[in-house]
Amino acid sequence: SSNENFLIKSAIFHHRFVWIHPFFDGNGRTTRLLFNLLLMKEGFPPAIILKNDRKKYYDALNSANNGDYSKLLLLILQASERSLDIYLSSLNNTYDNYRPISDIVEEEKLPYGQEYVSLLARKGKIDAFKEGRNWLTTKEAVLDYIENRERKRILK
Incomplete structure (x- = not known):
């Protein structure tokens, strides 16, 4: 589907932009910001890579260096799903049980x-x-x- 193609192209963009390292400092942050802007423009939730997932993120980027984007795409999908879960739970949460x-x-x-x-x-x-x-x-x-x-x- 077009959504799947967009996500695959976005993952490739993410990898290639961080790979060319266009700036002296802040390449990762800039890449993640641009990547999330692309996602949100297409109606997807942002893919926030947690500090806990940093090793997975670097492993996924290394796999992408070898042409395998599956780990990066999976990490992006999991991060987007987590963001969506947070959004949805905040809509339903009354905080009465806190x-x-x-x-x-x-x-x-x-x-x-x-x-x-x-x-x-x-x-x-x-x-x-x-x-x-x-x-x-x-x-x-x-x-x-x-x-x-x-x-x-x-x-x-």
Whole structure:
């Protein structure tokens, strides 16, 4: 379809623009900005590459250096999907089930303490927001993080 062709062409543009390295500094940031402008112009959500995915991003660019764009395209699609999920969840979220992290940690007998869960919130690893001096999140957000972490440990 034309959407698939656009995404493939966008991934190739992304790789080639960062590869030519046109600027002294800021090539990656500039490339990602231009790339996201292209995506949004065509109605796609932005593909935000998280700090956690930096190694995957560089691996995908290295694969593209060898002509294989599949990893870069997959990373872009996953990042766009994550952005879309954030947008959609914000439309439906009333924040009624958000509680202070201290309450959740105390009541749920989690394997992590309040300071660590607060750090996760500050770093954007769990869905949370700050209200005054308190970070608020949901039990589900913390349990999802724990489950994903366990899954990654098993896969290693």
